[in-house]
Amino acid sequence: MATSSIECDVRARIVDVADRLFYARGIQAVGMDAIRTGAGVSLKKLYAAFPGKEQLIAAVLAGRHDIWERGVRGAVDAATTPRDKLLAMYDFLESWFGDDAFRGCGFINAFGELGATSPAVAEIARAHKDSFQRFVHQLTADAVPDPDRAEELAAQLALLAEGAQTTAAIAGSTAPAVHARRAAATLIDAATRA
Structure with missing residues (x-):
């Protein structure tokens, strides 16, 4: 029906x-x-x-995943060079952190609250983070020809983004995105020179 x-x-x-x-x-x-x-x-x-509430939580997180993907992909797609596309992720974060409603990553928050007691929520959070990691890896593969270096750079850049989200939520500031972007630029430049 x-x-x-x-x-x-x-x-x-x-x-x-x-x-x-x-x-x-x-x-x-x-x-x-x-x-x-x-x-x-x-x-x-x-x-x-x-x-049940768990089904509602899953629907909320599915919506958050879609919003995240549209936002980060929109920022990346607006950039032109592989380096700029990688850095655009942090520009997106800075804009998001400046939103008055920003309270951190909804997936980190959900995992922190329910990850130990709800395998379904834990799996949804892991799948979201894995999806972001794969997305960043696709971008680094365009910027860094060596597959091993590209994979390592992707892990580093994703970690910077994740850390910036948590720090910004606690600090109530957009500065973590700025700092993460600067660190990302240093890592990207080092990886592309190597």
């Missing part, structure tokens, strides 16, 4: 509200009743759309 557009709208509204609440307050601090109230749906409709 096909899902109606009304059901899709209800699901989207629930996911949007859950995303905002989870990201602002933390997943465990937000109950399904708060999501129901925020989405303006009955408890019956909420549980028809998402039989």
